[in-house]
Amino acid sequence: MANKMSLMVPKVMKPRYSSICSDEELLDDDSDCYVSIAEKRGSWSEDFGSIPSCQNSIYLPVTGHVSAPLPQEDLASTLTPVIKVGWLYKNPPQGSLIYQRRWVKLDAEYLRYFDTEKDVYSKRIIPTASITGVVNVGDQKFEVVTHNRTFLFRAESDVERSEWVTVLKNCIGASRTQAGLDLTFNPSTTSEMRGYLELRGLRSKLYTVVCGDKVFLYKNTEDYRLGIGITSIDMNVGNVKEVDRRAFDLTTPYRIFSFIADTEQLKDQWVEAMRDSIAEALSNFEVAEQIWSLPANQICADCGTAKPEWAAINLCVVFCKRCAGEHRGLGPSISKVRSLKMDKKVWTEDLIQLFLTLGNERANQFWAANVPPSEALAVDSSSEERRRFITAKYREGKYRRYHPLFGNQRELNNALCINVQSNDVCETLALVFCGADVNCDTGDPDLPSPITLAQHHGQNPQVELLAQNRNTELPRSEVEVAIDTLHYMAPPSITHNGFLFKTASMARPITEKKSKEEFSRRWCVLNDGHFSYYESDKNATPNGGLKMREIVCLAVNPAEAHGYDHTFELYSDSERLYLFGTDNPEAAHEWVKSIARSFIPVAAEVLLLKDFERIGQLRYKDGLNLETSRLGWFCLVGSSLHICLEEHNRDETIDLQKLLELSIQPDNDVLVLVERGRTLYIEGERKLDFQGWAAAIQRAAGSSGDTLSLQQLTEADIPVIVERCIHFTTQYGLISEGIYRKSGLNSKIAALLEDFRRNARCVWLKEGEHQVDDVSNVLKRFFRDIEEGLFGQQSHNWLTTTAISDESSRMSQYRVLFSNLPRVNQATLRALVNHLYCVQRFSDLNQMNLHNLAIVFGPTLFQMDGKDYNAGRVIEDLIQHYVTIFDVNEQQLKRQLDEITYIIKLRENLNPKAGPASGDFICTVYLEEKKETAEQHVKIPATMTAAELTFEILDRRKISVKEKDYWCCFEVHEKEEIERPLHYQERVLPIVHSLSTDSYLLLKKHFSMEAMLVYLASKVEVSKHGMMKFREERNLLGLSTGSFHDRYFILTSASLRLYKDVRSNRPEREWSVKCLKVYHGIKKKLRPPTWYLCCDTQTEMREWFATFLSIQNGGRVWPTEWLKSRAVSRSTPLDARFGNVSLIPLRGSENEMRNSVAAFTADPLALFRNV
Ligand SMILES: [Zn+2]
DSSP: OHHHHHHHSOOTTOSOSSBOSOHHHHOOSSOTTHHHHHHHHHHHHHHHHHSOOOTTTOOOOTTOOOOOOOHHHHHHTTSOOEEEEEEEEEOOOTTOOOOEEEEEEEESSEEEEESSTTOSSOSEEEEGGGEEEEEEOSTTEEEEEESSOEEEEEOSSHHHHHHHHHHHHHHHHHHHHSSOOOTTOOTTOOOEEEEEEEETTOSSOEEEEEETTEEEEESSHHHHHHTOBSEEEEGGGOEEEEOSSSEEEEEOSSOEEEEEOSSHHHHHHHHHHHHHHHHHHHSOHHHHHHHHTSGGGGBOTTTOOBSOOEEETTTTEEEOHHHHHHHHHHOTTTOOEEETTTOGGGOOHHHHHHHHHSHHHHHHHHHTTTOOTTTOOOTTOOHHHHHHHHIIIIISOTTOOOOTTTTOHHHHHHHHHHHTTSSOHHHHHHHHTTTOOTTOOOSOSSSOSHHHHHHHTTOHHHHHHHHHTTTOOOTTOOOOOOOOOOOOOOOOOOOEEEEEEEOOOBSSOOOSOOOGGGOEEEEEEEETTEEEEESSTTOSSOSEEEEGGGEEEEEEOOTTSSSSSEEEEEEETTSOEEEEEESOHHHHHHHHHHHHHHHSOGGGGGGGGSOOSEEEEEEEEETTOOSSOEEEEEEEETTEEEEEETTOSSEEEEEGGGOSEEEEETTTTEEEEEETTEEEEEEOSSHHHHHHHHHHHHHHHSOOSSBGGGSOBOTTSOBHHHHHHHHHHHHHTTTSTTTTTSOOOHHHHHHHHHHHHHHGGGOOOOBTTBOHHHHHHHHHHHHHHSBTOTTGGGHHHHHHHTTOOSHHHHHHHHHHHHHHSOHHHHHHHHHHHHHHHHHHHTHHHHOOOHHHHHHHHHHHHHTOOTTOTHHHHHHHHHHHTHHHHTTOOHHHHHHHHHHHHHHHHHHHHHOSSSOGGGOOEEEEEEESSOSGGGEEEEEEOTTOBHHHHHHHHHHHTTOOOOTTOOEEEEEEETTTTEEEEOOTTSBHHHHHHHOOTTEEEEEEEOTTHHHHHHHHHTOSSOOEEEEEEEEESSSGGGSSOOOOEEEEEEEOSSEEEEESSTTOSSOSEEEEGGGEEOOEEOSSOOOOOSEEEEOSSHHHHHHHHHHHHHHHTTTOSSOTTHHHHHHHGGGSOOOGGGGGTOOEESSOOHHHHHHHHHHHSSOHHHHHHHO
């Protein structure tokens, strides 16, 4: 962790951020300024550390410690243990007298030294193989001599010195015995590239060598030839990204190396070579090295090529890559090909032991006992020759040494049973591949098979050899049917039969209505997982059929979709669609149930209980498992999507009408469903059934327009249209005379209503664009048209209640009726009456008293003409006794009314001449903490910036401001315990509009601002990368609690990218930075908004915030002259970006998400970036 901090400390005097290696830092030759740099670093850290941290506004979750990989661990992964490390003084460079303190590290291969013990990249790397001598030279000094150069070190004591000399001498003695002087010698190297590359920030180019799993940097070719490098980069932590035409970055957790190649072509080659190197670094040498420890395994068993990296784990031979290709061609029933490097999992200790016991030499004594020289392969044999030879050798067994018992099955089996009790695996190999049955009966009930016998006698290599050949095809034996490896839990056997009408199967979705003539009558039989259809019930041979386990989806069409009243579609995994129909509803129902039961696995059978219109399997991903998709069973019932996960025996439901977002990523066919707290990615594994699902889900997520409950709903179960109209009217209509009585413009009302019906989530009511009277009439018309009305089927009972003269009995009756309403009706009625209550409270302004409102809303809500005043009477009662009937919290109501009062009063006071449509909004802002005495009511004009608001309040409170008081306006979300400082140029009004009831604006000092400004000032290019803890919503379907995961982030001026780890080549996610809103968590409690990031220290977090802020605002984080800006701020042209809330939130409150959706309808691509 300490290491991480030191790496993150901004470098002083560096030309560029990404040029993390400056001349001084990287090269060790002309380093006069070392001491001074070290000092600066130190003092910098102290400065930074002394900045008061804002304990109250930034929180670190308990789980939030990023454990950045320690460099020591990474180095250990090179498999060379460190022999000795410690501080030494290196002789001064030319022209200097000061010894340089260096952290020196020695392993069997290299002697390296570093600036500090925390550094990962050395200043010098000397292969032990190139060291020719180590000499004591007095005064605790010693020399390390290489062919061309001598390095002088001074230890802190004689003891220390003699220890170093001893270990170094031992080391060079040992490395002498090894082959090769080349620093980059690596016998298993496959990727290699060398040449000069420019490293940003360095004056001269570096000679760069990609070799195996490392990249080496040298000062020049001369140094390379002599083997004295600057540093080596372990590519197992590397990640290569192209930057522009000639530039690319090699990113590691510790540094970004920004290279520039001479030409575009060379850049491509470098990038490829480095990516190969990463792949190589990630492959596994451990197994290969063990297998190769037997010399016979160091050459290909078939052609003799050195360092073969592949093996047939059943045939017990090791071979080269080219021969591996031919082995694969034989199929796994003959040769089970595995990589020594990549298939680490198969290489158990026993299997490795088997390969060491047998080895290529002994295996070939059997397999290649009789190879005519004319047929033998050589290193340079052609593919054709290889194919012929390998087929003859293993498929036909042409060259094998025949066992004396060959042809005598009983004796072979008998011999096998006896031999497996010994350790003679050669004999077993010969027996098995000459026909002994691996699964033969031993005659011993306790140890019935050769494998159990071998186990019993502790012969593990024997067990391994037998197990690998349980299903092997013997040479020359008849070809058997391959074992079916499909895992499928057979559902209980379902039998059903009857006549159905069927069309020809199709490869495309059905878009047109199929007439009866297009169907043919077929006798259909469902039995034992097979669905067959016959010409008639007399025929014995089916015309065709389907295996139930090939069915991936069953869709029930709405009645009368086709010529036959009841039709359903079956989708197979081979992308065929079958349409069946009947006029008999019971028969159709029976068939649907039977077919569904026969392809839905037991684990998902709970779905079968539902009255689904579509059921089947889909692959999906969720937030924390983006790498691998999983199989899930889905069914759609109305607007509910039920999901059964592969491994869980319970279903989860997504209410599609309450989705915050629903989109299809067109390039890769992924359906994205965003619900509060969950995001689900459904993959279009197959096109045909996916199209069907996507269309059905989209349909289900829309408003079907008939009844209240079929609308798109808010979280509170209120139709989106109702909520938006009420919200708008509350803001702009309460002082509008005759609100709800005046008629709007009919064409506008109709158009707006139509927009809402099409997709209410996408309709944004805006002041100026929409008129209060149009909106109020949309609301009325919506209620008038809604099927079944707001009071539902019991509306008559509401009307008759008015006849009860005793007020309290009447009220109880209303309460009973209210409690009997469906959920959505309840929520909607409560919201509407609350709104009307507020409207009439301000009737002195809008003239709409209780009675007037009742006249308007009675007939509207009861969907009658105005003749029966009982309707009006109900509304009058509901409004008048709103508190009683709806159990309203009076304090809450008072607050609501107070707010409205302030809005109106202040608007009149401040703006006596402006009409009601002036668009200013009055808002409550708190000073320093949320309490009544700290309340300020401020009129917010549309153009007001956060800085203006801040000054307005400070002025009012007569608070004098000093230059370093970073007063800032925060948007605080109490419930979610997060806050966000508004940017000084950010417009306040859109924020105010997006605040929910538990959010507010708060003015306080921004305690991290100073630190952030200092941090930013030190950076030439603002970007940042590093590990953070990342958490997305609760685990999908809430099955387990989500936790934080380490992820690697790169934040640049363009985007924030998330990588699974530092090695990943492709980001898992990418967000456009300008589209993110970044919040601080305030307390420890975590609720599930969309994304959480957290850092291990406050400094870290501050740096990330600073970087975000700076990028999002083009570097303008704080006004350069803060106090002067107060005078000019009002005239400063405003950044248009903040005018319309075009910010995608980094969290997912409904308001935020809605805003973001709206903002991004203009730029759909940006939306995808966000999901
Ligand atoms: Zn070979």
